[in-house]
Amino acid sequence: MRYCYGIDIGGTTIKMGWFNEGGExxxxxxxxxxxxxxxxxxxxxxTESIKDHMKQxxxxxxxxxxxxxGVPGPVNNEGVVLxxxxxxxxxxxxxxxFQELLPVPVKVGNDAxxxxxxxxxxxxxxxxxxxxxxxxxxxVGGGIIIDxxxxxxxxxxxxxxxxxxxxxxxTKVCGCGRKGCLExxxxxxxxxxxxxxxxxxxxxxxxxxxxxxxxxxxxxxSLKKGDSVAKEIVEEFAxxxxxxxxxxxxxxxxxxxxxxxxxxxxxxxLIEYVKKHFEEVAFYANKGTHFGLATLGNDAGIxxxxxxxxxxxxxxx
Amino acid sequence: MRYCYGIDIGGTTIKMGWFNEGGExxxxxxxxxxxxxxxxxxxxxxTESIKDHMKQxxxxxxxxxxxxxGVPGPVNNEGVVLxxxxxxxxxxxxxxxFQELLPVPVKVGNDAxxxxxxxxxxxxxxxxxxxxxxxxxxxVGGGIIIDxxxxxxxxxxxxxxxxxxxxxxxTKVCGCGRKGCLExxxxxxxxxxxxxxxxxxxxxxxxxxxxxxxxxxxxxxSLKKGDSVAKEIVEEFAxxxxxxxxxxxxxxxxxxxxxxxxxxxxxxxLIEYVKKHFEEVAFYANKGTHFGLATLGNDAGIxxxxxxxxxxxxxxx
Numbered sequence: 001m002r003y004c005y006g007i008d009i010g011g012t013t014i015k016m017g018w019f020n021e022g023g024e025x026x027x028x029x030x031x032x033x034x035x036x037x038x039x040x041x042x043x044x045x046x047t048e049s050i051k052d053h054m055k056q057x058x059x060x061x062x063x064x065x066x067x068x069x070g071v072p073g074p075v076n077n078e079g080v081v082l083x084x085x086x087x088x089x090x091x092x093x094x095x096x097x098f099q100e101l102l103p104v105p106v107k108v109g110n111d112a113x114x115x116x117x118x119x120x121x122x123x124x125x126x127x128x129x130x131x132x133x134x135x136x137x138x139x140v141g142g143g144i145i146i147d148x149x150x151x152x153x154x155x156x157x158x159x160x161x162x163x164x165x166x167x168x169x170x171t172k173v174c175g176c177g178r179k180g181c182l183e184x185x186x187x188x189x190x191x192x193x194x195x196x197x198x199x200x201x202x203x204x205x206x207x208x209x210x211x212x213x214x215x216x217x218x219x220x221x222s223l224k225k226g227d228s229v230a231k232e233i234v235e236e237f238a239x240x241x242x243x244x245x246x247x248x249x250x251x252x253x254x255x256x257x258x259x260x261x262x263x264x265x266x267x268x269x270l271i272e273y274v275k276k277h278f279e280e281v282a283f284y285a286n287k288g289t290h291f292g293l294a295t296l297g298n299d300a301g302i303x304x305x306x307x308x309x310x311x312x313x314x315x316x317x
Numbered sequence: 318m319r320y321c322y323g324i325d326i327g328g329t330t331i332k333m334g335w336f337n338e339g340g341e342x343x344x345x346x347x348x349x350x351x352x353x354x355x356x357x358x359x360x361x362x363x364t365e366s367i368k369d370h371m372k373q374x375x376x377x378x379x380x381x382x383x384x385x386x387g388v389p390g391p392v393n394n395e396g397v398v399l400x401x402x403x404x405x406x407x408x409x410x411x412x413x414x415f416q417e418l419l420p421v422p423v424k425v426g427n428d429a430x431x432x433x434x435x436x437x438x439x440x441x442x443x444x445x446x447x448x449x450x451x452x453x454x455x456x457v458g459g460g461i462i463i464d465x466x467x468x469x470x471x472x473x474x475x476x477x478x479x480x481x482x483x484x485x486x487x488t489k490v491c492g493c494g495r496k497g498c499l500e501x502x503x504x505x506x507x508x509x510x511x512x513x514x515x516x517x518x519x520x521x522x523x524x525x526x527x528x529x530x531x532x533x534x535x536x537x538x539s540l541k542k543g544d545s546v547a548k549e550i551v552e553e554f555a556x557x558x559x560x561x562x563x564x565x566x567x568x569x570x571x572x573x574x575x576x577x578x579x580x581x582x583x584x585x586x587l588i589e590y591v592k593k594h595f596e597e598v599a600f601y602a603n604k605g606t607h608f609g610l611a612t613l614g615n616d617a618g619i620x621x622x623x624x625x626x627x628x629x630x631x632x633x634x
Contacts, residue, residue: 130470154606
């Protein structure tokens with residue numbers, strides 16, 4: 001039996017996973033992301049941790065199929081990181097630097113793409129080879145999987161669907177400097193904004209008026225208790241998201257859309273609302289596209305990094 | 318030297334191309350599409366024509382790398398045609414049926430995808446491996462190329478960008494039964510509609526008022542002569558198209574957008590207007606995406622079919 005490692009580098013911690021050739025997670029652990037000195041300690045820390053693990057498990061280099069690495073930033077098709085927001089790295093040839101420290105096959109991908117790959121191989125998208133993962137967190141991210149492989153894009157920014165324009169009439173500015181991005185309505189922050197606005201605009205009774213900390217979770221919790229204002233807020237959110245998904249799936253025609261991120265903890269009710277609005281406006285060929293929840297949580301990245309190593313070669317014609 | 322054939326099946330004619338291994342078109346000809354008897358004569362007609370050509374050029378089966386076939390309808394990843402609007406075919410295993418008539422490697426693709434592949438390999442997109450071809454004809458079609466390969470999609474309908482919703486306020490119904498599709502504004506028919514509407518709505522002088530046959534060509538011709546109403550019409554068209562392209566490229570992040578179809582005969586002025594509106598709203602990572610005109614016209618399909626056979630294996634990670 002041979003093995004691989006999946007390494008998901010974040011701004012505060014590095015998640016590490018040890019997998020067998022079948023893609024089974026055997027062990028996972030974390031090390032701190034030391035971002036001082038322009039993040040120059042990060043790769044040495046990772047390789048030291050892997051070398052220790054290999055020693056403990058009496059593994060030689062020949063026992064390792066490869067190491068998949070996910071980074072928070074755009075990565076080109078050659079595995080070169082172009083920039084990262086929070087590791088202190090500029091352009092960095094991660095494959096080359098990594099292999100100087102540990103001579104095994106290394107592949108590098110963007111963290112959102114790796115999460116999408118992980119959900120496809122071992123999470124909410126199992127059984128599908130063409131999926132779109134939409135991460136509804138503080139922002140809205142995405143990963144496009146075609147025929148089992150993550151789309152990188154020319155600038156390494158494929159799947160940045162949080163910045164699709166969905167409302168030309170918006171007056172508030174998005175984090176990206178533009179107006180009317182999907183992220184302004186469909187992220188946890190966006191839902192909070194929609195909720196605030198609706199509670200200000202009308203005077204209807206609502207459980208939400210008692211909340212000192214208005215957020216996406218309490219909106220969905222109130223909806224589940226039958227609160228009509230919460231329902232209006234979720235309908236508005238789901239209209240934006242469902243319509244955006246209809247326009248996204250027109251492009252790559254996936255068999256499944258997987259919803260992840262903090263907002264997806266709302267569960268099946270999220271799928272129900274978003275799918276309803278999607279079906280109302282979807283192009284006929286895309287109607288019936290499957291919807292599901294992400295299931296791997298914070299482990300999606302390490303699973304995806306393992307899939308990057310273990311996945312079959314693409315068969316796109 | 319070995320060779321391949323590119324076969325582009327249309328509703329009235331079948332375009333046939335003979336290529337060398339370098340992708341050079343050596344000879345092209347057409348045969349009639351005999352759509353009677355549910356199109357059952359089409360494949361025999363094609364294989365007869367190829368066999369004749371092989372005989373004339375003293376080619377044996379071993380001299381043929383393969384035959385690429387483009388069909389007007391969705392095709393799945395196994396080369397099975399799911400449906401065609403105008404050949405009389407239902408679900409059809411073209412690869413299998415073709416090979417029973419002529420035992421050479423055969424690959425099948427959707428005609429819009431083949432045109433995109435052709436423009437990438439030998440036309441307006443040469444030098445790029447990640448392009449989107451947008452065909453502005455009677456309708457609006459598209460083909461998505463990622464890392465040199467056409468995206469097929471789960472239902473064989475990837476790239477149906479003419480049916481992206483771009484105007485929720487539209488009251489007129491699109492051919493697909495929905496409202497506000499890109500095709501309603503950016504096709505030749507759409508431009509004519511925008512022109513009619515504008516000429517009715519205002520009373521300004523315009524060269525267009527003398528036209529008995531108002532169409533996309535006369536709108537662009539009048540723009541080139543400095544007509545201000547024509548300019549307003551093209552600005553409106555280009556706003557819809559430029560903004561739609563900004564949302565499309567968010568998904569797959571191509572390096573180039575190629576505009577083809579009858580409307581693209583307007584030339585560089587088309588690119589100028591569309592790119593201006595694109596740049597105004599594009600996400601920062603996609604700004605600077607190249608724009609160009611399709612150059613192969615009706616030969617794009619046969620070039621794409623040849624590329625389907627001759628193209629390198631994908632390297633998507």
